[in-house]
Amino acid sequence: MRSINQLLKQATLSQKSQYNFGQTNLKKVIAEIIPQKQAELKEVKEKFGDKVVGQYTVKQVIGGMRGMKGLMSDLSRCDPYQGIIFRGYTIPQLKEFLPKADPKAADQANQEPLPEGIFWLLMTGQLPTHAQAESLKHEWQHRGVVNQDCINFILNLPKDLHSMTMLSMALLYLQKDSKFAKLYDEGKISKKDYWEPFYEDAMDLIAKIPRVAAIIYRHKYRDSKLIDSDSRLDWAGNYAHMMGFEQHVVKECIRGYLSIHCDHEGGNVSAHTTHLVGSALSDPYLSYSAGLNGLAGPLHGLANQEVLKWLLQFIEEKGTKVSDKDIEDYVDHVISSGRVVPGYGHAVLRDTDPRFHHQVDFSKFHLKDDQMIKLLHQCADVIPKKLLTYKKIANPYPNVDCHSGVLLYSLGLTEYQYYTAVFAVSRSLGCMANLIWSRAFGLPIERPGSADLKWFHDKFRE
């Protein structure tokens, strides 16, 4: 297995210079990159500004703008067959190149990438060294303190609120600390400098969100007995620890989970909502709270809890040793009752999600004898073939939500109504990185046009 440090040793001098090797302060690194990227955006606008991107149909306008390129996000791109590509790197490449929690342990039990590393990559376009990832770990530890007033706010929330509702509310509570909102309110910030307080708020939000999410978990499911942060641990390992999970395998699972769920180009509901709300210059707390409300929908991030829910119901009825026909009958039953089979299908992907493959690899190594995992793998084999018989479904293959809940369940995090909150901790990385870059690029308020039905009749009347 190669690390970026080993790659750098072999690299030529000019290759090395593009990595900003010695600088471990992320803000300084991006402050250097921003003018170059602004110039690139200007060039794209000048050179291609009047080019036609594509044509779109009435069906697309009414059908959720599917297949229309209508946004610019420089962080990641979703290829229908290859899946997500983060700044040019696929998930298997990132598993190989990104720093790990223990750089000395090169065995298979220590292979999950650190989310600190992927955030560095998303922000800079450069693979980080271990020292750069380590510096983010310390910075997030430092910024990650959640004040007692916010803790009290969460501990006073009714326990029957959904975890995602609590998380969204907690971010709204933290909004009072927004540095951007304060500077804007005081009239002390000019447009060209917006990115800096956005950066400060975004870094604070990322640093605090595992603590906030862990407090929600302990409040809802562990009698509100909180666990202090452990300053020796990385962002993801500390999140597992603060929820109450000390096993190495859980920490590794959460590291991989938080890395692979972080971003999925600009158009998915959570990223798009965060961007849209941020385009009105709502600060990062307001923007991501809104994004979370989209992630909490069953066709998006909530699908991970839905998968677990039906699997548990299925096991209650049939046990874990089921026939392929039992699974096919379940699919027919769900679809004939007008519902969707959670964990399958995608608006962009046309093949199995590489994030699903990542989780299969993890479970085959760490959880190979687990009955739930075996059942899930059987379902992932049978269900796509069955869904293919429904011609209207564009993609019958498993998506990221198909596997993630079962991994957590098999590792002892059994409260499935919490699963989307784990997704939300991860997605903060992509949404915050996008938001900082949107302000650095000076992107305008997003405001597409809309049409009433009469407009279509009038425009296309024969």
Ligand SMILES: CC(=O)SCCNC(=O)CCNC(=O)[C@H](O)C(C)(C)COP(=O)(O)OP(=O)(O)OC[C@H]1O[C@@H](n2cnc3c(N)ncnc32)[C@H](O)[C@@H]1OP(=O)(O)O
């Ligand atoms: C992190 C993520 O957000 S990954 C996605 C998580 N969501 C899920 O797993 C929920 C199950 N899947 C789905 O509902 C869909 O596949 C979506 C929402 C992800 C994508 O939706 P679309 O782009 O509209 O998919 P597609 O073009 O294939 O839909 C065509 C039809 O097939 C149906 N369909 C698509 N996937 C499924 C499915 N898994 N089960 C049953 N029906 C499905 C759609 O509901 C739609 O039906 P309709 O015409 O009667 O309204």
Ligand SMILES: O=C([O-])CC(=O)C(=O)O
């Ligand atoms: O891209 C999408 O629409 C949904 C998705 O997989 C994600 O946001 O991770």
